[in-house]
Amino acid sequence: KMAPIxxxxxxxxxxxxxxARLHVLFLRAVHLSGVSLQRPSAESIRxxxxxxxxxxxxxxxxxxxxxxxxxxxxxxAWLWHCHRLAPxxxxxxxxxxxxxxxxxxxNPPFALQCPEGAVVRHDGSADAAKxxxxxxxxxxxxxxxxxxxxxxxQSSEEHGMLHNFDLIGSCERQATFLxxxxxxxxxxxxFLQDGVDAxxxxxxxxxxxxxxxxxxxxxxxIDLMWHTHILSSLASYDADCRRITGRTLHHDDSxxxxxxxxxxxxxxxxxxxxxxxxxxxxxxxxxxxxxxEPPKGYWESEWVMSH
Numbered sequence: 001k002m003a004p005i006x007x008x009x010x011x012x013x014x015x016x017x018x019x020a021r022l023h024v025l026f027l028r029a030v031h032l033s034g035v036s037l038q039r040p041s042a043e044s045i046r047x048x049x050x051x052x053x054x055x056x057x058x059x060x061x062x063x064x065x066x067x068x069x070x071x072x073x074x075x076x077a078w079l080w081h082c083h084r085l086a087p088x089x090x091x092x093x094x095x096x097x098x099x100x101x102x103x104x105x106x107n108p109p110f111a112l113q114c115p116e117g118a119v120v121r122h123d124g125s126a127d128a129a130k131x132x133x134x135x136x137x138x139x140x141x142x143x144x145x146x147x148x149x150x151x152x153x154q155s156s157e158e159h160g161m162l163h164n165f166d167l168i169g170s171c172e173r174q175a176t177f178l179x180x181x182x183x184x185x186x187x188x189x190x191f192l193q194d195g196v197d198a199x200x201x202x203x204x205x206x207x208x209x210x211x212x213x214x215x216x217x218x219x220x221x222i223d224l225m226w227h228t229h230i231l232s233s234l235a236s237y238d239a240d241c242r243r244i245t246g247r248t249l250h251h252d253d254s255x256x257x258x259x260x261x262x263x264x265x266x267x268x269x270x271x272x273x274x275x276x277x278x279x280x281x282x283x284x285x286x287x288x289x290x291x292x293e294p295p296k297g298y299w300e301s302e303w304v305m306s307h
Contacts, residue, residue: 011243012229013236016199017192020228022110022120024186026081027178029112029120034301035078036175040168042159044075044147048083049097049162051140052076057098059135069107069128070135071119073146077112082170085227087234088250089165096163103235110231115146166254173253177227179294180220182307185287191221195288199225200244201279207245210274215267221288226251258290 030036052072059068072080083090084106094104113119113129136145160168185191199222205211218226230237230251241248258264275283297303 011240012196012200013240014229014232016196016225016228016232017189019110019232020192020195020224023224023228023231024178024181026077026110026112026120027181028304029114029118030074030078030081031178032301032304033074033114035075036171036178037299037301040075040079040160040171044079045159045167047073047143047147048076048079051136051143052080053094053098053104055136055139056104057094057100058139060100060102060104069125070132071108071111071113071125071129072106072132074112074114075147078171079167080106081231082174083162083165083167084231084234085174085251085253086165086170087230087237087248089163091234093163093165103233103238105233105235106231109233170253173256176294176298177223178304179298180291181224183220183287183291186221186224191287192224194285195221195225198222198285199229202226203241203244203249205274205278206249208274208278210277214270214274215263216274217264217268217271219283219285219288220290221285 027036056068056070059070062068071077083093091103094100098104108125108128111120111125111128113132119125119129133145136143160166160171198219202216202218202222205216229240238248256264258268272283275281
């Protein structure tokens with residue numbers, strides 16, 4: 001049994017509690033727009049991979065400090081969000097397609113802009129949003145920055161396969177994440193801070209002999225922090241993981257079958273056992289566990305207005 005982990009503060013390079021709040025605001029905005037509630041269109045995927053990523057790569061390479069603040073349109077923001085949640089696949093894609101050796105991070109993270117002029121992010125983002133639109137217009141004179149509608153044009157699996165990564169499938173799986181992290185306790189500061197501590201223990205568990213070769217399944221309290229950590233900065237996520245566990249922890253959301261006897265179900269049972277043996281406590285958190293699939297009403301964009 002491992003002795004309790006003691007630390008003044010988890011060695012993360014960003015404020016995960018503050019960023020988790022921004023993360024949820026981002027998810028709520030995408031849900032309200034309806035973008036995350038429908039299958040990504042071939043047109044949005046084209047805009048993302050053929051227009052947005054090259055724009056970010058070009059702007060980052062010419063920026064004085066290597067970092068340019070760019071805020072994507074909402075349909076592109078959602079695709080970028082889901083792609084970056086698979087850091088290994090995303091990194092391979094930008095290296096091979098764009099020749100970018102460094103991490104192509106979102107700066108600022110959890111940012112998007114809507115046709116109505118609304119911007120989700122922090123103070124000062126309006127200037128970055130305007131700059132992004134101007135940069136886009138100079139580079140793509142014949143391409144609209146905002147789509148006129150997010151209608152349901154058909155897209156095939158082929159459209160969404162980016163170097164064997166199923167971007168459409170990832171978007172469809174991530175569409176329900178907001179449901180899981182809008183349980184009442186996710187609005188509580190202490191609960192979020194406890195989530196940071198639990199996430200640190202989750203990472204440390206991966207460096208133990210038992211956890212090294214076992215799929216460790218997070219609670220949703222932990223999963224919010226894990227997603228937030230990845231999306232805050234891929235470069236920092238990689239550095240933090242290596243400092244804490246000695247290697248980068250790959251995130252894979254394709255395991256989502258929770259039926260009895262499934263790989264995910266068996267892995268969760270194993271996680272509960274290893275957690276208890278390591279930390280001497282049950283692997284359970286009230287208000288922060290999987291709460292089933294969303295109800296029918298969740299799939300209406302107005303759902304966020306009352307939750």
